[in-house]
Amino acid sequence: MGLGQSSRTSVSEDTAEVNFDHFQILRAIGKGSFGKVCIVQKKDTKKMYAMKYMNKLKCVERNEVRNVFKELQIMQNLEHPFLVNFWYSFQDEEDMFMVVDLLLGGDLRYHLQQNVHFTESTVKHYVCEIALALHYLRNKCIIHRDIKPDNILLDEYAPELFQQFEGTHPEYSFAVDWWSLGITAYELLRGQRPYIMRANTPANEILQAFHKVHPCYPAAWSPGIKSLLRQLLCVDAQKRISCLSELQDMDYLSDVNWDTVLSKQIPPGFLPNRRRLNCDPTFELEEMILESKPLHKKKKRLARKTRENGSDGSPQNGKIQQRLESVQRDFLVFNREKSRKTKVDANTNNLNTEETHKAIQDGQNNNISPSPCLSG
Structure with a gap:
C-alpha cells in the first residue's frame, strides 16, 4: 500500500489550475466500463501519475455522473500512506479527468x-x-x-x-x-x-x-x-x-x-518485477488500434471540432445536452499541490503573527523600549 516516491517530492512552484495540456501521455494501463487509466507525466515537475479519464456522454447515458462526483468529493478530503491519493481533477468538453498516485507494481x-x-x-x-x-x-x-x-x-x-x-x-x-x-x-x-x-x-x-x-x-x-x-x-x-x-x-x-x-519501514516480503510494467499489455494495443477517439490525438480532435463549429457528427437530444451542460457546470476542479501551498502559506502567516505578538508581549513584560536610531 506504499506510495510511489514520485508523488512525494516538493510542491511545484506552478500551482495554477491544471488541465490536459499540462501532462504528457505515456501509455494506457487499464480500463473500466466507461473510464480508462493511463500513465502520464506532468510536464513542469516531471512527476509521474496515473490518470483516469471518463467520457462525459457515457457517464450521462449510464447515470454514473452522481457516482463520479461523489468519488471526487470524497477523495479530495483523503490522504493516507496506504491509499492511492488524489492529486488533480479537471475536464474538457469530452472527458472528466482524475490524476492519482502512480504505482507500477500492478494489482x-x-x-x-x-x-x-x-x-x-x-x-x-x-x-x-x-x-x-x-x-x-x-x-x-x-x-x-x-x-x-x-x-x-x-x-x-x-x-x-x-x-x-x-x-x-x-x-x-x-x-x-x-x-x-x-x-x-x-x-x-x-x-x-x-x-x-x-x-x-x-x-x-x-x-x-x-x-x-x-x-x-x-x-x-x-x-x-x-x-x-x-x-x-x-x-x-x-x-x-x-x-x-x-x-x-x-x-x-x-x-x-x-x-x-x-511508516513503511518493514521490508516487503514480495517485490514486483521492476523491469516490466505489471499490467495487461492489451490495454495499450486497444488504445492505439481499436479506440475511435484515442487520448493522444485529443488535442487535434478538439481543435478540428472547434473549427467545425462544435459539431462532432453525433447529434444529441435536448435532455442529454442539458445533462452534459450540467456536468460541465458542476464538475469539481481540484489541485492538491495548490491546496498544500495555500495551507503552508496560511500556517506560515499565522506563525509569523503569533511570533510578532509574542515579541511585543515580551518587550512590554520586560519593560524593553526600542533602541533609538543612530545617525552616523
Missing part, C-alpha cells in the same frame, strides 16, 4: 494470475497495512465496499487501496470491509477464494452457501493465520473482527510494531 489480481505464491508473513503484513487504511476510512465515516485483489495496488514497497469509497449504508456497516479483507487474505494464501461462486449466482444461494459451506484451511497454515481468517470470515457481523483495535488484540499480531508498519 494483486494480476500477480495471482501470474501464479505468484504469497507467503504467510507477506499476507500478514498486507492485512496489517490494509487494516490501517480501513481504520483511517472508518474515522472518516467511509465504507470502502470493494476490498479485493483487483483494487490493491503495489509499488516497490507494499499494497495500496484504490477507489470505490462509499459512505455509510443502512443495510450494512464497516464490518463488510473486514469480511472482504478476510476473503482477500485467504485468496492470496491459497490462490482461490474460500467460496466458489459465479457472478450470476442468485443472492439467496450465496447467503445459504455462507452458512452451509465452511472454508477449508490447509494443515500447512499456522494456527495463528487460521484463527485470524476465521474471525474475519465470521458470517455473524456482530462477532466478526471489524475494527483495528480488535485486530491488534489478537495474539497472532502481538509482535507487530504498528508505527513501523504505518
Whole structure:
C-alpha cells in the first residue's frame, strides 16, 4: 500500500489550475466500463501519475455522473500512506479527468494470475497495512465496499487501496470491509477464494452457501493465520473482527510494531518485477488500434471540432445536452499541490503573527523600549 516516491517530492512552484495540456501521455494501463487509466507525466515537475479519464456522454447515458462526483468529493478530503491519493481533477468538453498516485507494481489480481505464491508473513503484513487504511476510512465515516485483489495496488514497497469509497449504508456497516479483507487474505494464501461462486449466482444461494459451506484451511497454515481468517470470515457481523483495535488484540499480531508498519519501514516480503510494467499489455494495443477517439490525438480532435463549429457528427437530444451542460457546470476542479501551498502559506502567516505578538508581549513584560536610531 506504499506510495510511489514520485508523488512525494516538493510542491511545484506552478500551482495554477491544471488541465490536459499540462501532462504528457505515456501509455494506457487499464480500463473500466466507461473510464480508462493511463500513465502520464506532468510536464513542469516531471512527476509521474496515473490518470483516469471518463467520457462525459457515457457517464450521462449510464447515470454514473452522481457516482463520479461523489468519488471526487470524497477523495479530495483523503490522504493516507496506504491509499492511492488524489492529486488533480479537471475536464474538457469530452472527458472528466482524475490524476492519482502512480504505482507500477500492478494489482494483486494480476500477480495471482501470474501464479505468484504469497507467503504467510507477506499476507500478514498486507492485512496489517490494509487494516490501517480501513481504520483511517472508518474515522472518516467511509465504507470502502470493494476490498479485493483487483483494487490493491503495489509499488516497490507494499499494497495500496484504490477507489470505490462509499459512505455509510443502512443495510450494512464497516464490518463488510473486514469480511472482504478476510476473503482477500485467504485468496492470496491459497490462490482461490474460500467460496466458489459465479457472478450470476442468485443472492439467496450465496447467503445459504455462507452458512452451509465452511472454508477449508490447509494443515500447512499456522494456527495463528487460521484463527485470524476465521474471525474475519465470521458470517455473524456482530462477532466478526471489524475494527483495528480488535485486530491488534489478537495474539497472532502481538509482535507487530504498528508505527513501523504505518511508516513503511518493514521490508516487503514480495517485490514486483521492476523491469516490466505489471499490467495487461492489451490495454495499450486497444488504445492505439481499436479506440475511435484515442487520448493522444485529443488535442487535434478538439481543435478540428472547434473549427467545425462544435459539431462532432453525433447529434444529441435536448435532455442529454442539458445533462452534459450540467456536468460541465458542476464538475469539481481540484489541485492538491495548490491546496498544500495555500495551507503552508496560511500556517506560515499565522506563525509569523503569533511570533510578532509574542515579541511585543515580551518587550512590554520586560519593560524593553526600542533602541533609538543612530545617525552616523
